[in-house]
Each structure stands twice: as C-alpha cells, then as structure tokens.
Amino acid sequence: MIRRLGHAVAWIEDAALVLVLLALIGLATTEIVLRNVFDTGLVWAPELTRLMVLWLALLGAVVASRSDRHIRIDVLARLLPPRGRLVVTLLVDVFTIGVLALLCFHSARFVLDAYEFEDTLLEALPAWWFQIILPIGFGLMVLHQLVLAFARLMALAGRPIAIERGE
Amino acid sequence: MIVLTALVLLLLALFGAPLFAIIAASALLAFSREEIDLSAVAIEFFSLAEMPVLIAIPLFTFAGYLLSESGAPRRLVRVTSALFGWMPGGLAVVAVAACAFFTAFTGASGVTIIALGAILYPALREAAYDDRFNLGLVTSAGSLGLLFAPSLPLILYGVVAQIPVDDLFRAGVAPGMLMLVMLATYCIVVNRERRQPLSSFSWREVGAALREAVWELPLPIVVLGGIYSGYFAVSEAAAVTALYVLFIDVVVLREVSLRRLPGIMRESMLLVGGIMVILGVSLASTNIMIDAGVPQQLLGFISGFVSDQTTFLLLMLLFLLLLGAILDIFSALVLVVPLMLPVAASFDVDPVHLGMVFLATMQLGYLTPPVGLNLFIAGYRFDKPIVDVYLSTLPFFAILLVSVVIIAFWPELSLWLLRPS
Secondary structure, eight states: OHHHHHHHHHHHHHHHHHHHHHHHHHHHHHHHHHHHHSSOOOTTHHHHHHHHHHHHHHHHHHHHHHTTOOOOOOTTGGGSOHHHHHHHHHHHHHHHHHHHHHHHHHHHHHHHHHHHTTOEETTTEETHHHHTHHHHHHHHHHHHHHHHHHHHHHHHTTOOOOOOOOO | OHHHHHHHHHHHHHTTOOHHHHHHHHHHHHHHHTTOOTHHHHHHHHGGGGOGGGGHHHHHHHHHHHHHHTTHHHHHHHHHHHHHTTSTTHHHHHHHHHHHHHHHHHTSSSHHIIIIIHHHHHHHHHTTOOHHHHHHHHHHHTTTTTTSTTOHHHHHHHHHHTOOHHHHHHHHHHHHHHHHHHHHHHHHHHTTTOOSOSSOOOHHHHHHHHHHTTTTTHHHIIIIIHHHHTSSOHHHHHHHHHHHHHIIIIIISOOSOTTTHHHHHHHHHHHHHHHHHHHHHHHHHHHHHHHTTHHHHHHHHHHTTOOSHHHHHHHHHHHHHHHHHHSOHHHHHHHHHHHHHHHHHHTTOOHHHHHHHHHHHHHHHTTSTTTOHHHHHHHHHHTOOHHHHHHHHHHHHHHHHHHHHHHHHOHHHHHTTTOOO
C-alpha cells in the first residue's frame, strides 16, 4: 500500500516535471516565431516562462531530494565506518528536515498573504496559483527526506527496506 | 553565539548536509536575528521568477543531456579527428578540442567525461598512448570549455553579477582558447616521439564526417553565431536549441526513443533543481549579508594588508583554489561572487575579468581533491582508484594553473573583445 503510494507520488512528480519542461520549450519557441515572423508577441509569455522556470527549479529539487542527490560536500562522512556514517547521516537528515519544514511553513504563509491580499500575476490571475509551488515543493522535499531518514533508521536497526526512488 | 552557529553549520556541511539546507538555515537565522519576518526567505526565493536569463539554464541543460544520450558525441569525435587527426599526437588534440566543444554545450556537469570519455579513452589506448596520459587527459579535458558560450557557469555568473551574459560570452573566447591551446600544445610536445599521425588529412574524410553530422551542424552556427552576432538573446538561443535537439534526436535520427525521454528530462532537471534551489536560498542569505555590510567589512579587513591590485589578485587566486577544492563551481558562484564583487571593484578589477578568473580557477577545482567532481566521475567511469586518477591529472593541472595565472594577470585578454577600440 505504502509502496504503491510512493510509486504514485514519484510518477506525479515526474509527470509534472516533464509537462512543465515541454510547455516551457513550446512557449519559448512560439514566442520567438511570433516575434520574428509575425512581428507580434504574447504579452504574458515572458512572465509565464519565468514562472515555469521557478516551477522546474522546485520540481527538480524535489526529484533531487527523492534520489538523495542534492549538491553536498560530504568529505568527513566518507571517513567514517559504515555504521557511524549511517548515524551521522541520520542526524544530518534531522537538520535537513527541520530546515525544509521551516521553508515550507514560511512559504505557505507567504502564499496565504498573497491569497488574502488578492495579489495578481500575468495581468489578472491570482498570484497564489503560481506561488503555491513553493510550499508544495518544500513539503514534498520534507516527505522524501523523511522517507530517506526512515530507511536509514531501518538499516541501522538491521532491517533494511527498499524505497521508491523512481530511477 | 554567531561563531558557534557558524561552526555547527560548517560541521553539518562537512558531514554531508545538502548545501541548500546549510545556506537556508543561515539565512533563516540571520533574518530572525534582525527580527525580519521569516517569510522574507520565501519572497527572496520567489524572485527566481524575476530573472529572465535563468530560462536558458533548464533549456541548455536539457539539450546537453539529450545530445549526450544520442550519437552526437561519436559524430563530434569523427569530425574533430578528420580536422585534427593529421597532427603528431593528433588523437590527443582531437580529445582536447572535442571535450572543450562538448563541455560548452553541456554545461560542465561531468557529462563530458561520461559521453566523450567513453569513446576517447579506449581510442587513445588503442592508439598506444601511455595509459596514465590518457586518463589524465580525459579527466582534465572534461571541464575544459567552461569559458565558451553557452556554458552554464558563464550564464550563472551573469545572473549573479548582473552583467549582460553576451558580454561574458564574448569575454570568454580568448581565455578559453588560451587554455585549450596550452593543453593541446602540451599533448603535442609530450607525444613528439609519436611521429606517426592518426591519419593523413583527407578532404574526403572531412566531407564524410560532416555529412554524417549534418543534423548537428546547424547547432553551433545557430547558437554561437546567433549569440555572438546579437541576433538571439541567450534565452532565445536556449529555447531554439532545446526544441531543435529534441526534434532531431527523437523525430529525425530517432536515436533517443520516446520512452527514454522522461528519464533524460528528469536527470537534467535534477541537476537544474539542485543548482537553482541553492541559488534561490542564497538570494536570501546574500541580501541579508549585504544589508549587514559584510562586503564592506571584508574590504576593510583585506585592505588592512593588501594595497595593490597584483597582491589582491594573487590572494584571490589562492583563495579560489582552496574554495574550488571544497565547493563545486555552482555553489561557489552563488555564495562568493556577490561578496567578492564590491571588494574586487575597489581594487579596480573589472567584473567581467573577475568572472573569467573566477570560472577558470573553479575549473581547476574539478581536479582537486577532496571534491573534484571529474576525479570521481573518471574513477567511476574507467574503474580506476581515485588516487591514480588524481596523480595522472597532475601535469595537466600544472598547465591549466599556468593558464589561470596568465588569465588573472592579463586582463586585456578577457576584455579586448568587449572594447573594440
């Protein structure tokens, strides 16, 4: 059950990533054709492409969390024996989860503010439609980090489990 | 108290906490110390959506990953062999040129060693070059080309330093060529005994190689020609490249099946996400540091014992070498450049020149332990112990170091294409 849920989450994340990237390529090239061939342009296109880049950044970071492949310097951890390394990595996980939870919470407040003040982007669309990716992204990263930490805890307890990394 | 938290964060980083989490934590701590609402971090992060040049990063990265999964690396090697294979030590020169070209397109993420090294390393061995030489060459050439358009670090430097990316693309040409020519010359000199060239020059082979690569040929022309002539903005060139590469690899040549496409997209966006999330949180941490006057304090500290530009540049080189040994190029860029720019400006270092020095030195960081990315990738890819890989790169490292020193102390090299007078 939980395994299938993890599989579904990974599938949705990947699908969103692929869709946004394809949409970005499509919109950016359409805009070029319109400008150079028809000498016109979509007023909202530049802003929308920039928002898509933000979405890609967060979705990409979510996938990096899921695969445990964020940019890091683990020089000291390499020197430890396997078990010690597992313990240290778990402590580091707790820190990462805490930071991500704070980022998620405060970006949710940011979006809530935009909702209450009825901020708009792209002429007249509610800004929170686009900003919502921040708490969602950081939230998913918390989730994946929790799963990773749990898997390490189980490994430490001598009962390793396989987790969905979607690779 | 501040020192203590800094130490704890440093320790966490060295034990493998993701860098974005470290930077985010320091930003959150700084904001709460200044009693600023913590949702400011989210506001700063959201300003990623206000930087038009950033669009180029996912698009070029995706195009590069896709190219490396297709037959393009093999065709690129064939074209360069046809052009340079007649020289003594020709295959080594081929390797240098092909790697530089490919790295510029794939954004220096280690893809070059995987895609091109897999072709060049066995070929070099077959041509009876010394194994240690081959390993060193393929590993160190894997980050060559960083200074050529449209490489990812160049674009990112433009974003962070708020300099037009076109200027950086123009500035990178001469220093990039210097590194390339010096490395190629070394290859020729080392293999001067090897008088037997790879092949004799033949127009027929050049024609055949070019014909085989006919679909990829427009790429450098459109991208480099478009950008350098100013016809395309960088983000436009990126969009055209992404669509075109997608079209030829999936529809025309069919070297990448539709089924593999989502995986390639995910892999490339994983890198983009990893870099951009660091950029996003460091926008917050940088702003608070600038508000707190950190650059001025830094300047005050440095000008206490440095008074002239030469000493400053020398000191900066040493610092960047150390930095490159522990941080990857992207994190170093977004973290250090905003603080370094005002200091460098007061020593009359042009921000464009600073960029060239910064990136060229960081390129050496790919080859220095403990976190030299190329060392690990090459060790993994060619199944060699890291120490062997490291030792094999030393002569190449020395050559590149000399070129970095030249780039640092000869600013006109970076700037002459910018000021045609």
